[in-house]
Amino acid sequence: DIQMTQSPSSLSASVGDRVTITCRASQNIRDYLIWYQQKPGKAPILLIYAATSLHSGVPSRFSGSGSGTDFTLTISGLQPEDFATYYCQQSYSTPRTFGQGTKVEIK
Amino acid sequence: QLQLQESGPGLVKPSQTLSLTCTVSGGSISGDNFFWTWIRQHPGKGLEWIGYIYYSGSAFYNPSLKSRLIISVDTSKNQFSLKLRSVTDADTAVYFCARALSGAYSQFDYWGQGTLVTVSS
Numbered sequence: 001d002i003q004m005t006q007s008p009s010s011l012s013a014s015v016g017d018r019v020t021i022t023c024r025a026s027q028n029i030r031d032y033l034i035w036y037q038q039k040p041g042k043a044p045i046l047l048i049y050a051a052t053s054l055h056s057g058v059p060s061r062f063s064g065s066g067s068g069t070d071f072t073l074t075i076s077g078l079q080p081e082d083f084a085t086y087y088c089q090q091s092y093s094t095p096r097t098f099g100q101g102t103k104v105e106i107k
Numbered sequence: 108q109l110q111l112q113e114s115g116p117g118l119v120k121p122s123q124t125l126s127l128t129c130t131v132s133g134g135s136i137s138g139d140n141f142f143w144t145w146i147r148q149h150p151g152k153g154l155e156w157i158g159y160i161y162y163s164g165s166a167f168y169n170p171s172l173k174s175r176l177i178i179s180v181d182t183s184k185n186q187f188s189l190k191l192r193s194v195t196d197a198d199t200a201v202y203f204c205a206r207a208l209s210g211a212y213s214q215f216d217y218w219g220q221g222t223l224v225t226v227s228s
Contacts, residue, residue, distance in 0.1 A: 001170075032211075032212060034212065034214045034215075036154075036215075042220070042221075043203055043205075043218035043219065043220055043221055044154065044203075044215070044218060045218075046214055046215060046216050049212045049214040050211070050212050055214070055216065087153065087154055089154070089215075091212050091213045091214065094156075094167055094169075095156050095169040095170060095171070096156035096213075097156065098153050098154040098155070098156070099153070100153045101153050101154075
């Protein structure tokens with residue numbers, strides 16, 4: 001199985017901050033990397049696929065970068081509704097695997 | 108707007124079979140473009156892919172669960188289902204159904220709200 005490791009596990013930030021979350025794959029997954037946002041008690045929401053492609057309706061302050069084994073999710077100008085947990089997921093091979101999540105909290 | 112809704116018992120006894128159904132509305136479960144997926148989340152933990160099924164019945168399972176798992180589809184009811192046998196408390200989780208696009212990246216673009224299943228005697 002491909003292991004996905006996110007860092008940090010949690011972070012505190014203020015509204016308006018630029019936030020960066022990192023995801024590392026245990027092997028080369030090219031650009032088969034997806035990002036989701038999850039709020040407590042809710043299902044995850046698709047943000048980004050193919051490492052850099054924004055899903056329809058997702059605000060442009062979200063962006064993704066990277067390829068191979070190292071990927072980044074950036075939120076440029078954190079908004080109150082962005083406080084949530086973010087997960088990366090690889091779709092290079094089965095079983096699909098997720099990172100452990102990064103919780104973005106209010107400072 | 109596509110909607111997915113999980114249903115099934117919220118409490119299952121150890122060693123018994125966990126059975127859940129996902130009803131898809133606002134779109135057809137048949138068609139070449141989608142895989143229908145089960146994902147679970149242990150309390151306070153991350154996400155675990157269980158498996159998915161194509162409308163034709165072809166299924167792909169997580170090897171860690173494969174020996175206990177059956178995913179099936181009923182196109183006449185626009186539903187797909189999960190059966191996980193011989194459950195233990197390690198199977199206590201929120202179970203989500205979701206749609207995966209069958210393109211290159213198979214991202215999960217629509218999700219059900221999730222249903223908590225507790226394994227307890």
